[in-house]
Amino acid sequence: MRMANGITNPxxxxxxxAQEIASxxxxxxRVEYKHHDELGLVNYPPLINLTV
Structure with missing residues (x-):
């Protein structure tokens, strides 16, 4: 159960x-999730330079 909460809560x-951003x-x-799986990649995407 603890493992499931560690994934579902984040x-x-x-x-x-995402809903807040869409509105x-x-x-x-930021969501505290430090694992290097798919959810971690969504939470901490690679930094990109948005300056022109």
């Missing part, structure tokens, strides 16, 4: 953040 927070709020909290 996933729920990421989904909530125009670009300031959302």
């Amino acid at each position: 996933l729920k927070q990421l989904a909530k953040n 125009g709020n670009l300031i959302v909290d």
Whole structure:
């Protein structure tokens, strides 16, 4: 059960953040998830330079 919560709780927070961003709020909290799996990649994407 603990393992499932360790995955589903961060996933729920990421989904909530996505809804906030979709509604125009670009300031959302980072989700604490430090694993190097697919969910970790969604949470911490590679940094890109957005300056022109």
